[in-house]
Amino acid sequence: MxxxxxxxxxxxxxxxxxxxxxxxxxxxxxxxxxxxxxxxxxxxxxxxxxxxxxxxxxxxxxxxxxxxxxxxxxxxxxxxxxxxxxxxxLETRLDNIVYRLGISPTRRGARQFVSHKHITVNGEVVNVPSFHVKVGDVVAVRERSKSLEKITDSLSARAGKRPAWLEFDAAQFAGKVIAVPQRDEILENIxxxxxxxxxxx
Structure with a gap:
């Protein structure tokens, strides 16, 4: 792509x-x-x-x-x-959600994780970075990918630094979209x- x-x-x-x-x-x-x-x-x-x-x-x-x-x-x-x-x-694209959850330190890395089938949405593997994630959807790291050093290092570095519209379960390596981000929650300078x-x- x-x-x-x-x-x-x-x-x-x-x-x-x-x-x-x-x-x-x-x-x-x-x-x-x-x-x-x-x-x-x-x-x-x-x-x-x-x-x-x-x-x-x-x-x-x-x-x-x-x-x-x-x-x-x-x-x-x-x-x-x-x-x-x-x-x-833009914020609710799958690659951006993976980045916001801290699974990857960059959006480019998040895109690669999605493309390489390391990410699931509601239990199903999704390899389309532009996939639109809806409120209530659960985005998680695929079971066999949880031991990847890049993912564990990134999650450790991002601990406690996630937006309020996302919920994260560190034990399951999974996050949930609990609301659509409001404008003041989108911190990009655009x-x-x-x-x-x-x-x-």
Missing amino acids: ARYRGPKAKIARRFNEPIFGPSKALSKKAYPPGQHGRGRRRKQSEYALQLMEKQKAKYTYGVLERQFANLFDKASRKEGVTGTVLLQL QEQLIVELYSK
Whole structure:
């Protein structure tokens, strides 16, 4: 399945945020990438700001252009504030839930765990990272995968640092979605209104 495979530090510097996790590049080179990164840049247009916000959301959640457009279309047809619904749809992707539960330290790693059939939803193996997890669904580590060092290390590091809309049973290596995340519970630095304005043009 296609995904971004390019340099992660370059993307982090473009948005001046650790999109793929902690990055030393942000402190060593606190300016945008490219030959004009250090120079002055003219004030960005409204369209440029909107586009950048969309790209930031795509890289953050590991979603490609067509997938993102489909998600926005789905969000626009649902009840509620479109931007908030869009973020809720991104947050309830299976790979993101695996990351939020602490089974993987990164979304990229979570995507790999799902693709390699280490994760179950309600007892059934699911290997589709974009699978939409609903309230009440139980996401767990497959029995034979519970001894994987990467999983146990990640769970130890994330102990007690999970969002309130998720419930986690450490003994069973399983988490449950107990509610749809509200906007103030989604901590990613994304201005979703700019994305809505971009798609509304």
